[in-house]
Amino acid sequence: MRVAFVGKGGAGKSSLAGTFARLLAGSGERVLALDSDPMPGLAFALGVDPTDAGLPDDAVEEYEEAGRRRYRLRPGLTGPDAIERYAVRGPDGLRFLQLGKARGPRWSNTRPHWAYQRVLDDLPGDGWSIVGDLPGGTRQPFLTWGRYARTFLVVVEPSPASLLSGRRLARLAATAGAPQVVAVANKVRNPDDAERVAAGTGLPVVGAVPFDPAVGDADRLGRAVVDAGPDTPAVAAVRSLVDDLRNREEAS
């Protein structure tokens, strides 16, 4: 399975992506979790010790092509090698790799960012599931940060701003010719909220995650909700989402 979570800032992408990755890994799959947000937060939701580090500067080398400066992984380093060497080991055997936190106004983030993108172009294939947490909003999710995904999960709250962001993402996805793009209704409180998300975004809704104080409680503690409240309604809803997507994939 290769999925990427997108949506408005605050919609719940990191919480859902982290829980989704943990549940997949807990079911015995080999999982690579990717955080493409320069304000990273996925580590908390995964239950991995947070780190600001991205890939090291020397993971890439510069070269020139048609008069333009370009970057490639250093000789002898492949994407799977980079994951083996640099990805953090997390609970349930999952691996975690991140773009890395912006390192200040005078520090160039160019090399770690290009290294990360080159790894995205050479991810391990058979036997691995990839779960990505993308930056909030509409910043090139389909052709850049999530270009490895086979399914994009647009996380949408039943609120005007979140619905508007979902609509914009659906429009961008259609223009980009993106693969399967579906919505997950998050922080649902009313029976018709999932229908509101479907109507407001024009996307099929594949899951509805209830508003659950356990998610906020885990956030405040800096813990993964799957550890702090493994039997809470939100975690149960993400477990259903994992099962549904797995069934869809097997059927296709």
Place this chain on the structure above:
Amino acid sequence: MKIAVVGKGGSGKTTTSAVLARTLARHGHETLALDCDTNPNLGISLGLSEEVTEHLVTVRDAVNAGDEAHAGSADDLVERFGTTGPDGVRLAVVSAIQNPEPGCP
């Protein structure tokens, strides 16, 4: 007074910005709200409709289209491409991503 509101996604930047802008305007200050998010939603938080927020012509689009030649100053740009919301807050959208082509991420 010139204030910029920054922070992690979901921390409440847009809501804080809108309440600040409306409050300043209610106290008689001429207030300009600039939405610098490439996924601009500040209009909704200021109390404008989704339709106005979505269809607000962005300053950047206008500049790209060459209309800036007819606006001699920042005030002119806001006048030409902004809108007025509740309490008299002026709103201008700086930029919006309108296509999926990878540019600077």
